[in-house]
Amino acid sequence: MIRRVVANAEEALKGIEDGMTLMVGGFGLCGIPENSIAALVRKGTKNLTCISNNAGVDDFGLGLLLQTRQIKKMISSYVGENAEFERQMLSGELEVDLVPQGTLATRCLAAGYGMPVVYTPAGVGTEIANGKEVRNFNGKEYLMEEAFHADFAIVKAWKGDEAGNLIYKSTARNFNPMMAMAGKITIAEVEILVPAGELDPDHIHTPGIYVHRIFQGEKYEKRIEQRTVRKRA
Amino acid sequence: MLDKNGIAIRIAKEVRDGMFVNLGIGIPTLVANFIPKGYNIELQSENGILGMGPFPFEGEEDADLINAGKQTVTLLPGASIFDSAMSFGMIRSQKVDLTILGAMEVSENGDIANWKIPGKMVKGMGGAMDLVASAKNIIVAMQHVNKAGESKLLPHCTLPLTGVKCVKKIVTELAVLDVLPQGGFKLLERAPGVSVEQIKNATLGKLIIEGEIPEMIF
Numbered sequence: 001m002i003r004r005v006v007a008n009a010e011e012a013l014k015g016i017e018d019g020m021t022l023m024v025g026g027f028g029l030c031g032i033p034e035n036s037i038a039a040l041v042r043k044g045t046k047n048l049t050c051i052s053n054n055a056g057v058d059d060f061g062l063g064l065l066l067q068t069r070q071i072k073k074m075i076s077s078y079v080g081e082n083a084e085f086e087r088q089m090l091s092g093e094l095e096v097d098l099v100p101q102g103t104l105a106t107r108c109l110a111a112g113y114g115m116p117v118v119y120t121p122a123g124v125g126t127e128i129a130n131g132k133e134v135r136n137f138n139g140k141e142y143l144m145e146e147a148f149h150a151d152f153a154i155v156k157a158w159k160g161d162e163a164g165n166l167i168y169k170s171t172a173r174n175f176n177p178m179m180a181m182a183g184k185i186t187i188a189e190v191e192i193l194v195p196a197g198e199l200d201p202d203h204i205h206t207p208g209i210y211v212h213r214i215f216q217g218e219k220y221e222k223r224i225e226q227r228t229v230r231k232r233a
Numbered sequence: 234m235l236d237k238n239g240i241a242i243r244i245a246k247e248v249r250d251g252m253f254v255n256l257g258i259g260i261p262t263l264v265a266n267f268i269p270k271g272y273n274i275e276l277q278s279e280n281g282i283l284g285m286g287p288f289p290f291e292g293e294e295d296a297d298l299i300n301a302g303k304q305t306v307t308l309l310p311g312a313s314i315f316d317s318a319m320s321f322g323m324i325r326s327q328k329v330d331l332t333i334l335g336a337m338e339v340s341e342n343g344d345i346a347n348w349k350i351p352g353k354m355v356k357g358m359g360g361a362m363d364l365v366a367s368a369k370n371i372i373v374a375m376q377h378v379n380k381a382g383e384s385k386l387l388p389h390c391t392l393p394l395t396g397v398k399c400v401k402k403i404v405t406e407l408a409v410l411d412v413l414p415q416g417g418f419k420l421l422e423r424a425p426g427v428s429v430e431q432i433k434n435a436t437l438g439k440l441i442i443e444g445e446i447p448e449m450i451f
Binding site for chain 2: 029031080096098105106124128169173177224225
């Protein structure tokens with residue numbers, strides 16, 4: 001067993017420098033690496049390019065790194081819930097590259113599978129096709145999209161073991177598995193860290209070979225973006 | 234004229250037993266409330282759910298279980314969870330039978346625009362471009378005219394496109410229309426109390442009217 005455990009977020013983030021590209025897992029505020037984001041704010045690393053489906057909200061998630069102007073460029077599919085983001089984008093302070101959600105997921109996946117490009121029909125005939133190769137397969141047009149690579153991928157899982165194996169919980173899985181596979185160095189923070197041997201190998205979502213550093217997060221706020229409920233009858 | 238629930242009720246009649254269905258944010262989400270009793274359908278949420286259930290009871294919300302609109306939801310028996318790549322894999326490979334989504338504009342050849350108003354609103358396309366590029370069947374739920382009173386059914390979209398030649402059917406507060414493969418909005422049904430004339434006036438794209446147009450039956 002190759003041990004992947006580090007003491008805490010600070011140790012996990014070692015080597016992240018100004019100007020690097022980071023992948024950050026999560027969908028909305030669900031399944032985001034809360035402890036690592038907080039540690040990045042404390043670390044103060046600047047000019048980051050972040051590949052993440054969303055940009056958090058004003059005071060949580062990646063929104064925290066926007067407030068401190070640590071992000072130079074965001075690559076996302078949907079950024080609707082963040083006023084500070086919108087302000088920085090419209091004023092030109094923040095570069096934004098919007099990518100269809102499935103394309104984003106698949107470009108991360110391609111990196112983790114060692115494939116340079118994928119072909120997807122998403123965006124054919126739209127402005128996101130500008131400058132991209134279009135190929136016809138079986139009578140349908142597809143855009144060539146390149147794999148995303150990141151200096152570091154930061155993901156969040158529910159359980160992990162000393163060997164870096166990860167299990168996600170519910171829809172907090174989202175982009176985490178394929179981002180974990182795409183990082184040159186992948187950092188995983190987990191709610192519960194267990195000794196090797198405690199997780200059933202059949203239940204592992206992300207094998208530890210993709211996870212270089214793992215630590216148990218100190219605490220999880222798990223903020224809910226849209227609390228929707230129904231009344232009991 | 235239909236209200237939002239009315240549009241959702243009419244669209245629910247297009248859902249068939251045994252379908253896998255993806256519902257967009259807004260009116261499409263309401264469709265889930267009007268699926269005929271006894272139908273077995275599975276709702277897909279592109280953040281990674283098949284078999285999505287209703288909102289949780291108060292106090293039972295789980296921050297780890299949300300839908301694509303970031304709302305807390307539940308799972309029904311037989312549900313499954315998967316990652317975002319697989320989610321769009323099943324969309325791209327057309328395992329999902331029906332996609333219902335909103336739009337800002339639809340053109341008479343089935344182009345759709347719903348993700349960006351240059352200089353005003355740039356929230357991103359989310360999964361919409363993937364969904365419209367691959368879905369077998371796309372129904373658009375929207376208002377016939379925008380807040381300024383301008384038609385949203387146009388000869389050509391004026392806003393940046395989400396996808397081309399993909400919309401098959403449109404349900405608005407005024408009418409049900411098919412988008413024909415050769416182009417044109419074919420008027421199928423009128424909303425209760427709405428005249429063909431009203432629909433003509435609210436439709437800027439090519440409107441095809443053949444014979445008597447029946448009123449919707451609920």
